[in-house]
Amino acid sequence: MAKDIKENCGLFGIFGDVEAVQKVYFGLYSLQHRGQESAGIASSNGEFMQCYKGMGMVSRVFRRGSGLLEKLANPIAIGHVRYSTTGSSKSINSQPLLSEYSRGQVAVAHNGNLINAALLRDEYEAYGSIFKSTSDTEVIIHLLAKPTHVSNPDPLAHVLNHLQGAYCLLFLFSDRIEASRDPYGIRPLCIGQTEKGGYVIASESCALDMIGAKFIREVEPGEIVTLDKEGLSSRFFVKPGTVTPAHCIFEHIYFAKQNSTIFGENVHEFRKKLGRRLAIEQPADADVVIPIPDSGTSAAVGYAEQSKIPFDMGLVRSHYVGRTFISPDQKLRELEVKLKLAVVKEAVKGKRVVVVDDSIVRGTTTKGKIRTLRQAGAKQIHMRVSCPPLRFPCFYGVDFPTKEELLANNRDFEQIKEFLEVDSVGYMSLEGMLSCAVLPAENYCTACWNGKYRIPVDIPVNKFSIEHHQKHMFDDLPQTNE
Numbered sequence: 218m219a220k221d222i223k224e225n226c227g228l229f230g231i232f233g234d235v236e237a238v239q240k241v242y243f244g245l246y247s248l249q250h251r252g253q254e255s256a257g258i259a260s261s262n263g264e265f266m267q268c269y270k271g272m273g274m275v276s277r278v279f280r281r282g283s284g285l286l287e288k289l290a291n292p293i294a295i296g297h298v299r300y301s302t303t304g305s306s307k308s309i310n311s312q313p314l315l316s317e318y319s320r321g322q323v324a325v326a327h328n329g330n331l332i333n334a335a336l337l338r339d340e341y342e343a344y345g346s347i348f349k350s351t352s353d354t355e356v357i358i359h360l361l362a363k364p365t366h367v368s369n370p371d372p373l374a375h376v377l378n379h380l381q382g383a384y385c386l387l388f389l390f391s392d393r394i395e396a397s398r399d400p401y402g403i404r405p406l407c408i409g410q411t412e413k414g415g416y417v418i419a420s421e422s423c424a425l426d427m428i429g430a431k432f433i434r435e436v437e438p439g440e441i442v443t444l445d446k447e448g449l450s451s452r453f454f455v456k457p458g459t460v461t462p463a464h465c466i467f468e469h470i471y472f473a474k475q476n477s478t479i480f481g482e483n484v485h486e487f488r489k490k491l492g493r494r495l496a497i498e499q500p501a502d503a504d505v506v507i508p509i510p511d512s513g514t515s516a517a518v519g520y521a522e523q524s525k526i527p528f529d530m531g532l533v534r535s536h537y538v539g540r541t542f543i544s545p546d547q548k549l550r551e552l553e554v555k556l557k558l559a560v561v562k563e564a565v566k567g568k569r570v571v572v573v574d575d576s577i578v579r580g581t582t583t584k585g586k587i588r589t590l591r592q593a594g595a596k597q598i599h600m601r602v603s604c605p606p607l608r609f610p611c612f613y614g615v616d617f618p619t620k621e622e623l624l625a626n627n628r629d630f631e632q633i634k635e636f637l638e639v640d641s642v643g644y645m646s647l648e649g650m651l652s653c654a655v656l657p658a659e660n661y662c663t664a665c666w667n668g669k670y671r672i673p674v675d676i677p678v679n680k681f682s683i684e685h686h687q688k689h690m691f692d693d694l695p696q697t698n699e
């Protein structure tokens with residue numbers, strides 16, 4: 218299971234709606250799985266902007282009864298939920314980032330990771346620029362404000378051409394929203410329309426469903442979509458068809474919500490296909506198929522369908538457990554696993570069990586779950602994983618452990634089996650995984666499995682790349698409200 222890998226971020230924007238801010242709130246709620254560290258909303262009345270953001274989940278930042286949504290109420294709004302992939306989890310790094318420059322106010326919300334952010338930042342700092350945060354996103358505002366860029370016929374397109382890496386971006390200007398997606402289309406971004414004809418932009422289509430908007434299409438890689446009083450218009454900052462997409466297939470496997478459609482396909486259907494294929498590639502002689510909930514559930518349904526082995530819920534997740542401490546003590550660590558995931562003894566006792574999960578990262582949490590199944594009386598445990606062994610880190614907007622921490626790094630299948638203490642282990646092949654997708658194999662990024670990074674990474678970046686030399690900054694600052 219991939220909880221050792223943290224989601225990236227979620228974006229939501231809506232233009233010209235009397236309930237814009239409320240809709241952003243609900244949109245962000247449905248994108249909460251993409252980031253739980255901070256949440257924020259920026260809105261405009263057509264002339265002036267307001268922004269409120271804070272640490273924690275949407276429900277905590279915009280508490281019922283706080284009156285915040287009412288204070289922000291304006292017809293144009295964007296919102297952001299964050300998990301930090303560059304810049305630590307501090308309020309100063311929460312988004313949208315609201316700034317003022319020679320052309321007025323702008324608020325930016327970003328999902329992804331800029332691999333050249335540290336380089337660009339160094340350049341600006343060398344000329345005296347001052348940065349307020351340690352997130353990679355702030356460099357975009359500096360690019361936008363640069364006088365030579367401001368005078369360009371299309372400043373935004375010009376700025377986007379300076380960025381390298383993964384980025385879905387929402388820009389709120391006083392009179393419009395501009396949404397863009399990097400030329401590789403690494404992260405998902407889609408367009409919807411409300412019943413009243415207004416336009417919405419969201420990271421995943423589940424957020425459109427949430428507010429009753431209709432899915433129109435995805436924002437194309439290299440495209441800028443403008444929402445303003447004229448409606449929706451589009452332009453490209455990279456000529457269409459000149460870059461082969463590199464959609465993050467891990468979005469399909471783990472990050473995105475099952476009811477979302479991304480990269481042209483429903484997530485649940487894709488995961489079921491993976492499960493069916495996994496049953497063909499890695500069969501097991503067993504009595505019951507159980508998922509590691511929630512991310513392994515759709516694949517387990519597919520595995521059970523294909524193998525004709527009955528599906529059952531042998532593990533149930535508690536939705537009421539927040540973050541628990543990392544205990545140094547093995548016994549307490551086991552209790553922590555049990556707190557989050559309880560075994561239904563009757564479903565596994567005396568049985569040969571196939572356990573299906575979407576991925577294994579470090580392997581330590583998986584091992585804990587396997588132990589609880591053994592303690593509950595499972596006779597045999599056959600671990601099946603619906604993606605290939607993860608061997609390389611991600612530099613495109615996902616917070617991975619280091620290569621050395623990954624279970625499959627320098628371990629063969631026999632060693633993985635021994636580590637997990639299972640009777641057998643079987644992973645999906647790379648070809649098998651790609652064969653389940655609707656787009657041609659070359660349209661997906663698979664770097665965390667095969668190390669083939671489609672956007673070359675000269676200097677490996679991590680969450681702290683920008684702030685490693687200024688660790689003392691921004692500690693314990695209060696919540697930022699602008």
Ligand code: SF4
Nearest residue numbers: 465467611662664665
């Ligand atoms: S390296 Fe893996 S997680 Fe990162 S973008 Fe590529 S497929 Fe997605």
